[in-house]
Amino acid sequence: MTGWWSWAVEPFAFEFMQRALLATVTMCVAAPLCGIWALSRRLVYLTDAMSHGILAGVAGASIVGGSLLVGGLLAAVTMALFVSLLVVRVRIPEDGAIGVVGQGLFALGVIGVSLQSDPKALSHILFGNPLTVDQADVVIDVALAVVVVTAITVLRPVLVATTFDPLHARTVGLKVGLVDAALLVTLSLTMVTGLVTVGVLMAVTLVIAPAVTARLLGHSLNSMTAVAVASGVGSGVAGLLVSYHAGLPTGPTVALVAVLQVGFAAAWTRPAVGVRRVLLRDRGGHRDPAYSPTVLGYPN
Amino acid sequence: MRYGHRAALHPTDLDIAVGQSVAIVGHNGSGKSSLLRALCGLEPAARGEVILHAQACHHRRSDVEIAYVPQRSDARWDLSFAVGDVVAAGRRRPWWRRPGRADRAAVADALASVGLGDLAARPVTELSGGQAQRVLLARALIQRPDVMIMDEPFTGLDPSTVDTVVDLLTRLVDDGTSVCCALHELDIARAAFSRTVALADGTVVADGDTETVLGAVGVERIFTRRATT
Numbered sequence: 001m002t003g004w005w006s007w008a009v010e011p012f013a014f015e016f017m018q019r020a021l022l023a024t025v026t027m028c029v030a031a032p033l034c035g036i037w038a039l040s041r042r043l044v045y046l047t048d049a050m051s052h053g054i055l056a057g058v059a060g061a062s063i064v065g066g067s068l069l070v071g072g073l074l075a076a077v078t079m080a081l082f083v084s085l086l087v088v089r090v091r092i093p094e095d096g097a098i099g100v101v102g103q104g105l106f107a108l109g110v111i112g113v114s115l116q117s118d119p120k121a122l123s124h125i126l127f128g129n130p131l132t133v134d135q136a137d138v139v140i141d142v143a144l145a146v147v148v149v150t151a152i153t154v155l156r157p158v159l160v161a162t163t164f165d166p167l168h169a170r171t172v173g174l175k176v177g178l179v180d181a182a183l184l185v186t187l188s189l190t191m192v193t194g195l196v197t198v199g200v201l202m203a204v205t206l207v208i209a210p211a212v213t214a215r216l217l218g219h220s221l222n223s224m225t226a227v228a229v230a231s232g233v234g235s236g237v238a239g240l241l242v243s244y245h246a247g248l249p250t251g252p253t254v255a256l257v258a259v260l261q262v263g264f265a266a267a268w269t270r271p272a273v274g275v276r277r278v279l280l281r282d283r284g285g286h287r288d289p290a291y292s293p294t295v296l297g298y299p300n
Numbered sequence: 301m302r303y304g305h306r307a308a309l310h311p312t313d314l315d316i317a318v319g320q321s322v323a324i325v326g327h328n329g330s331g332k333s334s335l336l337r338a339l340c341g342l343e344p345a346a347r348g349e350v351i352l353h354a355q356a357c358h359h360r361r362s363d364v365e366i367a368y369v370p371q372r373s374d375a376r377w378d379l380s381f382a383v384g385d386v387v388a389a390g391r392r393r394p395w396w397r398r399p400g401r402a403d404r405a406a407v408a409d410a411l412a413s414v415g416l417g418d419l420a421a422r423p424v425t426e427l428s429g430g431q432a433q434r435v436l437l438a439r440a441l442i443q444r445p446d447v448m449i450m451d452e453p454f455t456g457l458d459p460s461t462v463d464t465v466v467d468l469l470t471r472l473v474d475d476g477t478s479v480c481c482a483l484h485e486l487d488i489a490r491a492a493f494s495r496t497v498a499l500a501d502g503t504v505v506a507d508g509d510t511e512t513v514l515g516a517v518g519v520e521r522i523f524t525r526r527a528t529t
Contacts, residue, residue, distance in 0.1 A: 040379050154396055161389035164424075165375040171340050171368040172392050172443070179395075220380050220423050 011244045020130035020240060023141045023197045024254065027190075028206060028236035030145040032228035033152045034190045035211030036221075037183055040163050044208055045095060046083070046184075049102025051191055051204040053079040056105040058125050058195065059112025068125075069140060069192050072200070076188030079105055080181070128199030128251040130240065137196045144193040151186045159183065160221070198251035205255035206232060209262050216265040231261050309334045309502045316447075316480060321473045323489035323510065324482040326499035332482035333371075335499065336449050339480065340368045367445035369436050371452050377424055383435055384420035387411060390439035410438040415464060430461030437468060448472060450481040454488055466492045486514055 011017045038047045057075025058068045079101050086097035113125065124132075133141075152159075162169040162179045169176055187207070194203030210231035211224075218224030239254030246253075309331040316322055324332045337343040367390070387407045388399045399407075411417050414434040419427075427435065433453055440448060448469075454462055462485075469479050469492060483489060489496055489510055496513040498506040506513045 040376070154398075157385070157388065157399060158395045160381050160385045163376060164379065164381055164386055164389065165370065167342060167370050167374055168368055168439070169389065170342060171366065172390060174395065218380065220382055220421075221385070222382075224380060 007245065008241060011241060016131055017240070017244065019133050019135065019138050020197070020250070021237070023133045023138050024130050024236040024240055024250075025233055026138075026141045026145040027194045027197050027203070028210075028232035028254075029229055030148040030193055031190050031203065031206040032210035032214065032232035033149060033225065034183075034187050035207040035209075036214060036224055036228055037152070037159055037163070038187060038207060039211040039215060041180075041183070043183070043187070046080075046098050047187055047191075047207055048204050049098045050076050050079055050184075050188060051200045052109075053102045053105035054188070054191055054195070054200045055109025055125060056112060057109075058200070059109045059116075062116060063112060068195060069144070072192040072195055073188055075105060075109075076191060077185060080184045080188070124199070125195065126199045126201045127249060128195065128197050128202060130197040130250050133196050141193050141197065144189050148186055148190050148193065151182065151189075155179065155182060155186075198254055202251040202255040205258055206235065209255070209258035210235065213258075213261045213265045216262070216269045231258065235261060309338065312504050314497065314504070314507075316478050318446075318478055319473055319476045320495060321469065321479045321493045322481070323493035323496045324480065324499060325484070325486065325489060325496060325514075326482075329501075330499040331502040332499055333451055334502070336368070336451050336480065336482055339447075339449055340366055342368070364446045365443050366447045366449060367440035367443040369440045369448070369450040369453055372429070372433055372436065372455070375432075375436070377427070377432060380423040380425050382420065383411070383416065383422050383424055383427070386424055386435060387420075387438045387442055390442040392443070406442050407438075410442040411435075413441055414438045414468065429456050430458060430464075433457060433461065433465065437465065445477055447478045447480065450479070452482055452484065454483055454485050462488065490514060 012021055035047075038044055054072040054075050057071035057073070057078070059071075060066075060075070061068050061071025082101045083094070083097045086092045086101065087094050090097075092100075158169075158174055158179050161172070162174055162176045166176045169179075190207060191200060191203045194200070194206060198206060210228045213231040214224040214228035218227045235254055235258035239257045240250060242248065242257070243250040243253040312335065314335075324335060326332050334343060384404070384407050387410055388403055390410075391399070391403050391406060393399075393403070407420060408417065411420055414437050416431060416434055416438065419431065419435075424432065424435065437453070440450075453465060457465065466488065469481070473479055479493075481493065493510050495508065496506070496510040497504055498513055506516060
């Protein structure tokens with residue numbers, strides 16, 4: 001017990017680990033809250049592409065000596081605008097538009113990063129490193145996370161209305177496009193919040209994976225919210241500790257813990273189905289129609 | 301009304317009196333949903349206008365409250381939203397204002413009026429088809445509508461739920477609400493609607509007293525022939 005206690009607590013005696021913990025937990029609270037809505041509104045692909053597109057803004061800001069956070073945010077908003085333009089005006093399918101704009105900005109970002117003198121810059125932006133965050137980063141992260149949590153909380157009723165039935169929402173005067181835009185900006189802020197801690201590529205994992213875990217384990221919006229935040233914070237703390245003790249990169253370790261939680265949640269909620277299928281297939285006697293090979297789409 | 305180059309609804313004049321119940325019938329693709337969406341202002345008409353209580357309502361700034369009940373399949377029943385939250389979405393309020401005590405009381409009243417008073421906290425994922433349809437009705441009722449527009453509300457419902465919905469519509473009409481409902485069930489149209497409008501290929505082919513319209517051999521033939529192909 002004492003061994004486990006010292007394993008879990010002693011690392012946080014260091015000041016850099018305290019800052020890392022605060023920055024990571026902040027991100028791990030904000031990201032899953034957004035993730036629930038990204039998942040519900042089928043924005044996962046856009047979120048993933050946005051994480052790539054942000055790189056262009058970050059690289060640009062780095063070159064001109066501006067704020068990386070502002071650069072990343074501008075890139076995310078620009079991406080959302082271009083995607084809307086291609087979908088609405090040029091009538092390109094949405095996934096095609098997201099792919100083109102996201103990858104285009106990512107390519108631009110990689111070129112931008114390659115122009116810089118520090119060869120580790122790309123790796124740092126993509127995968128982050130919470131162990132290097134300073135006081136100013138923590139303050140900005142906390143401020144951005146407060147904005148994200150407040151926005152999601154205030155927007156919750158209109159998000160429910162426009163996600164459940166966007167057509168009806170328009171009849172009661174809600175501007176569905178504006179709600180979409182607000183959610184996209186909030187998602188962009190979340191991604192930028194994760195820039196210095198887990199990096200832009202890993203940030204998207206913290207947006208999506210805890211939300212998927214919550215979808216598997218939660219039975220209502222409130223319980224999904226609680227599970228998502230718990231999963232996110234758990235991933236952040238566990239990832240930090242594992243990376244500290246094992247000497248692994250922190251961002252990917254945090255992301256991997258979040259993904260593993262999805263696996264555990266799936267095994268927890270769906271174990272009976274797999275076992276039942278195997279048993280019925282092996283016996284060959286009584287067959288439940290719901291699990292018959294025909295229903296499952298296999299030939300008889 | 302047009303979708304691209306295709307005319308979904310040809311020029312149509314339709315007067316609906318206050319407190320009238322109108323069934324819109326026609327084959328799939330005949331323009332029923334397009335007509336309803338034009339009435340709600342959801343789809344812009346290529347030309348023409350919708351006038352409610354002597355007010356044009358192109359931009360939904362009319363004082364007349366229109367409640368729209370879409371097809372059940374249009375909503376996301378796979379998401380675990382609470383029934384109460386879904387019904388509260390029918391209340392008009394500023395986007396930044398969270399539902400208050402008055403909103404919660406209105407939700408409780410609306411759910412009680414459709415017989416689902418104890419389901420406010422239940423996730424919509426756990427509802428039967430009949431309960432889901434009644435939730436959509438409650439969301440419309442919470443608007444206290446002057447005009448209720450419904451798109452195929454009886455599809456897939458068992459007879460007892462159909463009776464419940466018909467009773468509810470009858471009460472609404474008795475209270476002076478105009479009801480305009482697209483449906484495929486001619487027996488329900490006969491039982492519950494005083495007037496029927498038949499559409500075929502985006503054109504009104506019959507309009508009048510329900511018994512007269514549905515008794516006309518030609519209209520019934522158009523409807524059944526196209527509906528079964």
